[in-house]
Amino acid sequence: MLMSLHLAVLPILLPMIGAPLAALLGRSSWAWWITLIISIGQLLCFVAMLPVVLGGQPLDYSMGGWAIPWGIAYRVDALSLFMGLLIAAIAVLTCVYAKHSLRTDVDHEKLPYAYCCMQLCVMGLLGMVLTADIFNLFVFLEISSLATYGLVSLGKDRRALLAAFRYLVTGTLGATLFLIGVGLAYTATGTLNLEDMAQKFATSPHQRTIQGAFAFIFAGLVLKIAIFPLHLWLPTVYRFAPSAVAVLLAATATKVALYVLVRCQFGLFGQAISASHYLAELLLVGGVLAMLYCSYLALKEDDFKGLLAYSSLAHLGYMLGGMGLLSAKGLSASLMQLFAHTLAKGGLFMLAGIMVLSAGTSKISQLTGLAGRSPLLFLALVICGLSLVGVPGTVGFVGKWQLLDAALTQGRFGLVLAILASSLMALAYVWKILETAYSNPQSNMQLTVKPGWLMPLSMWSLTLGCLYFGFFSQWPWQLAQHAATVLWGSS
Template structure:
């Protein structure tokens, strides 16, 4: 039963997308997408509950036996990533209608939702598949739809950002494909589990180490690991707000997941233990400092948040590089936690974009006082980004610190502390501009007649934002679900007891 349900996560969006594209009314299109994302969320939650008991779900597509056929292998890690993706998608859709109505031309709205579903399909597919070539196909499905989604931004800079992302993203995917080809030449298999079990037969071939490099660089480009992050800030800051919420919270996380999967479940850990960890810790540390410093320099809210994403991805890469249980746990937790905080922050940015028509900080001066709900949501999510106890950000940073101390990486400890201080600086910059700065422009308030869009934040947007903010606090206090799944996954990745 469970096996048959797991495939629905991919099949449902695939069926719904063309239907949505044909629909005329924008409300119906939204409704289909919303129901779809909620159903996907329910299925992923169910799968996660099922696999945390230690069971692994295998689904053979078309009944073809692995290693010949494509197989979906779902353990806690897959289920956790699928849960993040579908959960954020559901929250984004709850948030979407008003914001999409404002930012997307009417006749394109059904297409927009269809594209959103395809992007969701691609990301879920990456999270579920156990076949490296299938992973490439899903990677391209999600990327192609995200290029289209980003290019729908109102500012013409969105087009250029999308084009640059297309070029870099395709180079990344092609590198990955090349790596997979070399691995296939060496192993004669595309099935992850099969390659791993027979790895000793071909590990001495030089081809295999070349394949590893191509695969790692290819995925790192998609994950925006420093120094391959140049496409990210522009894409996230000019995309429609719904798209930046969804992509910022999920796209890079799924790529980090793919990196973990390839490093631990395709190549055995011993194979790259000597060369990669040092590189990852170094690049991660540089990313944390560089991303945070660049975030402080930004004058636009969304651009600031995008650079902070670059820094947060740095933490995840450091966590992988530490190669111990706490470090890996922190990476997986941070996948989950960072999705929550960035979704909340980009949602607030979207509300400001709707109300003030801008996310440049000087246009937003003093707006926090007029919009207390959105502003306080931002403060809580910002505290979570800094890593204040009681929020999710604290949990993952705590594990990362623990991991760094256990392995005597004192440089990493310093980087984490400096990164947190810099995070305080850029979150403060937002708070200062929104709350303490004097308003620069005359604004309309308490409009009696006509449209109420300028005077009120739409209810659904606030509800969605606060749901995510509450999740930020909830999972900072009750860590059973996230930590349980993460440590379960880490144990099976590192092979330390089942």
């Protein structure tokens, strides 16, 4: 009973014990076990919260027992739970994957610190998802970002260093812009609790300040999410980071920033932003541009991880488009798309890591003959790739279908066309990889290093997830709808 009271804060407290332990014990195998146990514990916390939250009652937790506006509060509603479950599950799989992957990418002595940073990164992300206090959100944003800068810099290639530095500058700029927005919102309302703030926006005499606050929070998050045209830092980071880190980043970090944007735009500023329809148009146009232009860049890219990065940017476009529809349906389609993309892209980045490890290259043109050498790897590539395109029978289809449905019912034919065009381009770039991998079975490509069994295990879990949720999309879709209505009810 005592534990169940503290469920909401436990996912944050566990790594606060686990991370220093992992760093101090100094043995990489111990660090790995600690990280695994902590991340499984986090996942269990979210699973345990599931029945309570789905009962319709958000779980509130006041830090130090201070009543709501005075102290910091945590709140778990359907949206936080949706994100939390996703992040915690990915964290477990990434940890399993990292055992072998990090060992080949990172010096042995640095491994415990790398695991420590992974825990801190996940802690920061979960903190952002769980907190109901906007400044606390900033603090956790910085924790996860700092850990990420360190992790990215571990990449083998020296270009990882510059990528990490650029990420640090852009990320800090984004976070500082977000902080200005927080400050403006605070001067207009005098409070920092999200819900309290949303209520006070309506009566505040400083409406222009509130609009300014939103503009800054929006700008900061756009930098953090890497929405086109402010995406330049992202592809190099994904390319040069160690494979396991790339998986963690691609599957969770930008998604959480997107979550914050959703939370702020619909939950916090929903009523206050009078110009929200202009904003919706902005989101739609930005989404469409991102879908088309980044898909085009993905088509041109010859590096496997680089291609996946551009494809991620294009898929962010879908999610933005869904948000820009300004309806519960559009938002839940966005969330479903987010879920689908996390599975497929996580799987593909894991696959890319295995490929880099065993073939020694990430150039697509050098993947010839993969299908002959390793039919299983090729099969996983096919499944995740098709899910990315949105072929029926995969989870990607469910996300895209719902998005198309929402766009059609609202008569947004431009968005529909863009989604179709971008999906065709996705088919083209997935086809490009598959064709190269299938062609020339007599090539001299060598799979020199065996990736062990942990890396394929986690990759296959995500790949089969793509298939499973393609056929049984009931529960993520319901959770997404539930999450969307939570926000729509409050605005």
